[in-house]
Amino acid sequence: MWTRRAWVALLLAGVVAAAAWSAGDSGALRREVYPAQFPAGDGKALADRYCQICHAASLVTQQAKDSTGWEKTLAQMEKWGIEPTPAEHDSLRSYLLSHYGPRAR
Amino acid sequence: MWRRREFLRTLGLTGAGALAGAVLRVPSAWAKTPVEPELIVRNTWPEHWETTLEALGREYFTSNERFFVRSHFPVPELNPTTWRLEVTGLVERPLSLSLAELKKAPQVDAVHVLECAGNGRGLFQLPNTAGTQWERGAVGNARWSGPLLSTLLYHADLMPEAKHVWFEAADRAPLPGVPPFVRSIPIEKALGDTMLALRMNGSALPRLHGAPARIVVPNWYGMASTKWVTGIRVEATPSDNHWFARGYRYVYPGEDPASAPPVQEMKVKSVITWPLEGVRLPGGGVHFAGFAWGGSSGVKLVELSIDEGQSWRPVFLAQETSRSAWRDWSLDLPVPSHQRMSAMVRAIDGNGQQQPLAARANASGYANNSIHRVSFRVD
Numbered sequence: 046m047w048t049r050r051a052w053v054a055l056l057l058a059g060v061v062a063a064a065a066w067s068a069g070d071s072g073a074l075r076r077e078v079y080p081a082q083f084p085a086g087d088g089k090a091l092a093d094r095y096c097q098i099c100h101a102a103s104l105v106t107q108q109a110k111d112s113t114g115w116e117k118t119l120a121q122m123e124k125w126g127i128e129p130t131p132a133e134h135d136s137l138r139s140y141l142l143s144h145y146g147p148r149a150r
Numbered sequence: 151m152w153r154r155r156e157f158l159r160t161l162g163l164t165g166a167g168a169l170a171g172a173v174l175r176v177p178s179a180w181a182k183t184p185v186e187p188e189l190i191v192r193n194t195w196p197e198h199w200e201t202t203l204e205a206l207g208r209e210y211f212t213s214n215e216r217f218f219v220r221s222h223f224p225v226p227e228l229n230p231t232t233w234r235l236e237v238t239g240l241v242e243r244p245l246s247l248s249l250a251e252l253k254k255a256p257q258v259d260a261v262h263v264l265e266c267a268g269n270g271r272g273l274f275q276l277p278n279t280a281g282t283q284w285e286r287g288a289v290g291n292a293r294w295s296g297p298l299l300s301t302l303l304y305h306a307d308l309m310p311e312a313k314h315v316w317f318e319a320a321d322r323a324p325l326p327g328v329p330p331f332v333r334s335i336p337i338e339k340a341l342g343d344t345m346l347a348l349r350m351n352g353s354a355l356p357r358l359h360g361a362p363a364r365i366v367v368p369n370w371y372g373m374a375s376t377k378w379v380t381g382i383r384v385e386a387t388p389s390d391n392h393w394f395a396r397g398y399r400y401v402y403p404g405e406d407p408a409s410a411p412p413v414q415e416m417k418v419k420s421v422i423t424w425p426l427e428g429v430r431l432p433g434g435g436v437h438f439a440g441f442a443w444g445g446s447s448g449v450k451l452v453e454l455s456i457d458e459g460q461s462w463r464p465v466f467l468a469q470e471t472s473r474s475a476w477r478d479w480s481l482d483l484p485v486p487s488h489q490r491m492s493a494m495v496r497a498i499d500g501n502g503q504q505q506p507l508a509a510r511a512n513a514s515g516y517a518n519n520s521i522h523r524v525s526f527r528v529d
Contacts, residue, residue, distance in 0.1 A: 107282065
């Protein structure tokens with residue numbers, strides 16, 4: 046004879062098994078979720094102000110570039126309309142390079 | 151033998167409710183669209199949303215809600231009752247067509263794969279990389295309906311100098327200095343199977359996918375299939391727009407983007423949608439499944455290896471729906487219990503081109519058709 050407790054235990058076991066399967070099934074596929082905010086530091090306010098005119102921070106936080114790469118990116122954005130001062134430009138490039146520099150091979 | 155769909159159905163885990171989802175908050179200038187639980191958000195706005203392999207594997211036609219999204223600029227608000235499509239340039243009879251008029255034109259119904267040119271960029275692991283780090287799910291297969299572009303062009307009556315067709319669209323960047331996205335295709339492709347899609351999988355074209363009308367260029371990477379199209383301009387030369395003249399090029403070290411080969415036809419490719427990476431399976435046998443697609447020569451053969459590429463065996467390849475649709479492949483294999491396993495799949499196209507183990511990386515990470523490998527455990 047199945048008691049109520051046994052039925053509840055069986056149901057819970059099923060739920061746990063289903064959750065485990067679901068997590069194992071999809072968790073690895075969701076590993077890449079890029080930060081939606083720029084990290085704190087000198088240059089964050091500039092990144093917030095200039096980068097997020099056209100796109101979310103996550104487009105930047107998943108990228109990796111050396112100094113030349115970020116310089117080219119900033120030059121392109123300035124050509125298209127952002128207007129940082131020369132000091133802001135340098136500060137922004139340093140900030141991006143320090144957080145999103147080239148990946149190690 | 152356990153099949154994934156049956157297992158999930160048993161547990162009541164199929165459908166959108168299988169996974170937890172989230173509604174993202176984005177600035178008011180952008181579309182406040184809930185993100186489907188089975189889309190991986192690679193960028194919140196503009197929308198760079200990738201379909202999970204799990205969701206892709208569930209159905210032959212990728213549902214509109216789960217179809218990957220790649221937008222360059224904010225999604226424009228277009229009123230379908232006032233929207234018009236202008237056909238201009240090197241034509242004897244310029245046209246200005248309403249949606250109602252386009253619906254009255256002869257319609258075609260065709261199945262085409264769309265794949266983002268950057269699909270797989272994130273898997274290159276480039277030391278310097280710009281753009282979204284897509285993995286494998288910026289691809290989908292849908293039934294598209296609407297008039298062929300050739301129907302409109304013949305009606306407009308092309309001049310003899312007509313060599314290229316430019317597509318203009320309604321989406322614009324918030325900064326006025328950013329060039330609009332204006333690409334072109336050669337007249338031969340425009341007069342072939344290229345279509346103006348008004349419907350997707352039997353429903354009106356969704357807003358995120360270009361409503362009220364988008365171009366679909368079969369067998370070409372997705373950047374050619376302009377969304378929210380408003381103008382079709384016939385010219386003697388290719389587009390001189392930034393996104394065409396400099397963007398979407400196979401650039402290798404030391405090369406000038408302007409002279410590098412353009413990204414056009416899709417390269418032959420395949421994915422394993424089951425087993426998924428890291429799953430545990432009951433012993434006895436494994437059901438392998440996935441899709442394969444490619445350029446205009448179609449997919450000729452798909453092969454599977456379970457010994458790290460030492461030997462390959464052909465899989466069952468479902469009949470071709472159309473040359474530009476993807477094809478289901480599957481194979482059931484008995485496997486020993488209590489071991490970790492891996493599987494690799496490779497497709498070969500009608501020209502004999504085979505997926506490489508590791509595709510040569512170009513600077514922008516386009517067209518990564520490297521062989522897909524998954525590892526899993528058999529209990």
